[in-house]
Amino acid sequence: MDERAYLERYDANAYDRPSVTVDLILMSVVDGAPAVLLAERGQHPFAGHWALPGGFVGMDESLDAAARRILHDKAHLTDAYIEQLYTFGAVQRDPRMRVISVAYFALLPVERFRAALRHAPELTLASLGVSPSGGGVEARIDGDGPVTLAFDHDAMIALALERLRGKLDYSHVAFALLPERFTLRMLQEVYEAILGQRLNKPAFRRRMLDRGWLEATGERETGASFRPAELYRAHIPKRDAR
Known part of the structure; x- marks a missing residue:
């Protein structure tokens, strides 16, 4: 059997197929503290919770294409350079089904967010601080107490901030905020x-x-x-x- 015949007879349903999402970690510095763009979820699961802008990857699009689409449609931003940060695949990270998420990261000056925040009331820039329990980060909005983020987005943000701090020693990443x-x-x-x-x-x-x-x-x-x-x-x- 040649490869063409094999592929014609191949049963794609022979294996479970997890869904794939893309989540965007778009960070800046506001009032002397790191900040991240969050969106308020309007539907279950985690309805009413804050989350990173994200969405499912279509069967006909690449990861990068999905990231650019979400950047435009949900973060209301264009022409931002985003790069893959990490893939999150804990089995129970999404209560709906098996979902693997590819996180993308960008560092942008706060001025880039102003138009999006003005025209999209579901978006906010949340300030980030170290969790009192140690190791993680907590997000605060308008100076209020820490908010509970949807899914494992707190872990995504913590990893992004850790990577960012590490890159300061050898890269020029900080200039993106100036x-x-x-x-x-x-x-x-x-x-x-x-x-x-x-x-x-x-x-x-x-x-x-x-x-x-x-x-x-x-x-x-x-x-x-x-x-x-x-x-x-x-x-x-x-x-x-x-």
């Missing part, structure tokens, strides 16, 4: 928000300048009540781009 021109103070504030700790100012600035990732613009910030700080732009050599 405008084209920024001060060293703004850069340090982003690092401190993600790491959840204060950094020594002289040591931080020396390390950033020594990496060769910054280019002075010769300009200074405007509207400052104190001495205007110098403005920089990101300058990432190709060998360091990741």
